[in-house]
Amino acid sequence: MYIHPSALVEEGAIIGNGTRVWHLVQVRPGAKIGEDCIIGRGVSGVVIGNRVKVQNYVSIYHGVTIEDGVFVGPHAVFTNDKLPRAITPDGQIKSADDWVVSPTVVRYGASIGANSVLVCGITVGRWAMIGAGSVVTKDVPDYGLVVGNPATLIGYVREDGSRRSVDIHEV
Ligand SMILES: CC(C)(COP(=O)(O)OP(=O)(O)OC[C@H]1O[C@@H](n2cnc3c(N)ncnc32)[C@H](O)[C@@H]1OP(=O)(O)O)[C@@H](O)C(=O)NCCC(=O)NCCS
Numbered sequence: 703m704y705i706h707p708s709a710l711v712e713e714g715a716i717i718g719n720g721t722r723v724w725h726l727v728q729v730r731p732g733a734k735i736g737e738d739c740i741i742g743r744g745v746s747g748v749v750i751g752n753r754v755k756v757q758n759y760v761s762i763y764h765g766v767t768i769e770d771g772v773f774v775g776p777h778a779v780f781t782n783d784k785l786p787r788a789i790t791p792d793g794q795i796k797s798a799d800d801w802v803v804s805p806t807v808v809r810y811g812a813s814i815g816a817n818s819v820l821v822c823g824i825t826v827g828r829w830a831m832i833g834a835g836s837v838v839t840k841d842v843p844d845y846g847l848v849v850g851n852p853a854t855l856i857g858y859v860r861e862d863g864s865r866r867s868v869d870i871h872e873v
Contacts, residue, residue, distance in 0.1 A: 715729040
């Protein structure tokens with residue numbers, strides 16, 4: 703395990719063997735990060751499997767589960783509050799208990815392209831591929847390739863990321 707001197711790993715966070723936590727990363731209590739991961743800046747309160755790569759400037763919050771072997775490109779954003787509001791209908795600041803976490807799951811081997819946004823409450827399937835800059839609002843099937851805003855399914859990929867010549871209507 704390697705933790706860069708500028709990283710803040712708070713008490714109660716669990717980090718697996720062989721994982722490297724890079725500069726200015728904050729890992730909050732309750733976070734569970736597996737073995738042999740590489741963690742860039744902006745991660746807090748999440749569950750991360752083994753051999754996961756989280757590139758720099760990714761924001762991952764409580765309610766997100768990332769399984770083994772997932773790639774998360776730079777500047778990707780995971781949300782966890784579907785209907786965010788700073789204040790209640792009568793104008794009071796919302797407290798930490800005043801909102802609902804919608805869980806998001808990213809399954810084994812999937813890749814999240816750079817600068818994507820994952821609207822919470824969705825599951826990204828095994829080995830799925832999210833194109834750079836996508837806004838993902840719905841579940842993505844296993845091996846599915848989605849792009850755009852809102853992201854739509856345009857095909858399927860293999861484990862190495864290359865396109866499969868299969869029509870989206872055939873699967
Ligand atoms: C926009 C939003 C409020 C809509 O929520 P909703 O009313 O429950 O909407 P739904 O999930 O039913 O989606 C309705 C349609 O809008 C699309 N859509 C939803 N959010 C979208 C977004 N952010 N960008 C583009 N399209 C979006 C959906 O794909 C769906 O399209 P369809 O009718 O063609 O199937 C929500 O999706 C969102 O983006 N919330 C903000 C989350 C956030 O930034 N949180 C920050 C704190 S963590």
